[in-house]
Amino acid sequence: QVQLVESGGGLVQPGGSLRLSCQASPNAFNTYIMSWYRQAPGKQREFVAGFTSIMDAGTTKYADSVKGRSTISKDDARTIMTLEINRLEPEDTAVYYCNGRNMWSGNNYWGKGTQVTVSA
Secondary structure, eight states, X not given: OOOEEEXXXXXXXXXXXEEEEEEEOTTGGGTEEEEEEEEOTTSOOEEEEEESSSTTSSOEEEOTTXXXXXXXXXXXXXXXXEEEEOSOOGGXXXXXXXXXXXXXXXXXXXXXXEEEEEOX
């Protein structure tokens, strides 16, 4: 199964920016559809941004909460996915998870998450 490791979380002031990274196991992007989710305390895990297919076959999509201030990208050769969020708000505070969905089975696999805290 695919291995996923997030990094890049931390404390940032409102209006600042963060760039999160997800390192996946070799060749994972040939099989898994990649995306980012987040979960705030007391709330359900929610979709943030992701790709619609494997490799370069799809387009990107964003949740309304981050649309216009976020950019998702990936390096297929290095199996690294990134998420840049600009103009951060306190509402962005959450644990951010890397998600890989097997294109054949539909099973979801998750990293352990990285904490993002937006506070003055």
